[in-house]
Amino acid sequence: MALISRYGNRQFGNFNEQDLYSGCSDAPDEHYLSDALIDALNFLWKYYGTAIEISARGGYRTQSCNAAAGGAEKSQHLLGRAVDVNWKENETAIIAHLNNDIRNEGIVFQSLLDLGIRGFGLYNTFIHIDARVSEGKQNYNGIKYAFFDQSTWINSIDPPVFDGNVQDQIDKVDSNIFDKIKGFPKAVVNFIKQIFNTNVEDGFINYGGIIGFVSRLLAIILMILFLVLLI
Numbered sequence: 001m002a003l004i005s006r007y008g009n010r011q012f013g014n015f016n017e018q019d020l021y022s023g024c025s026d027a028p029d030e031h032y033l034s035d036a037l038i039d040a041l042n043f044l045w046k047y048y049g050t051a052i053e054i055s056a057r058g059g060y061r062t063q064s065c066n067a068a069a070g071g072a073e074k075s076q077h078l079l080g081r082a083v084d085v086n087w088k089e090n091e092t093a094i095i096a097h098l099n100n101d102i103r104n105e106g107i108v109f110q111s112l113l114d115l116g117i118r119g120f121g122l123y124n125t126f127i128h129i130d131a132r133v134s135e136g137k138q139n140y141n142g143i144k145y146a147f148f149d150q151s152t153w154i155n156s157i158d159p160p161v162f163d164g165n166v167q168d169q170i171d172k173v174d175s176n177i178f179d180k181i182k183g184f185p186k187a188v189v190n191f192i193k194q195i196f197n198t199n200v201e202d203g204f205i206n207y208g209g210i211i212g213f214v215s216r217l218l219a220i221i222l223m224i225l226f227l228v229l230l231i
């Protein structure tokens, strides 16, 4: 746990200490905030490349502040183990992307789990993450975590797929390259496509672990050798 002071001025990655200090007016001058949360906040900032912030009463909460915010009786916010997150730009698309990723136990979800996040709350206008100590009902590779969402989300329209620039670029490369090599046997083209496509997940590059990356690298090298031999 990090001790966060009202008038502190230390830097925690992208966050100044005062960015991490409670938004509750009756908060004490010092309170704790989980290290895992601070790591997760920095990770999310870096991953989406967009500045993020803890929402108004979305950090450490006192009892009265928690009640006013409509928080659960035993909210992790009371323990300095939860944050509600907002993005300063592109928020709708990012929250939609996170919704898909967390529901499908994707790469962002896995990264957050690695950092010690054990609670995921999906809301229409923000994301709640917490570093609870108690175990949740969900299980991912033996790690127990808690998942909950705003009940209206499921019944509302499907979240749009995040339209990242990386995906646009890869689509472009895809059509350019594969239009030019139509003379190739279909199996070879599909093989090449597979190598490229497995690097992409939801518009973000995902190497799928070192083994996946190395095996694709080997496949590419073998393919180049094969082509050289043909010539």
Ligand SMILES: [Zn+2]
Pocket: 058, 077, 082, 083, 084, 121, 128, 129
């Ligand atoms: Zn929350």
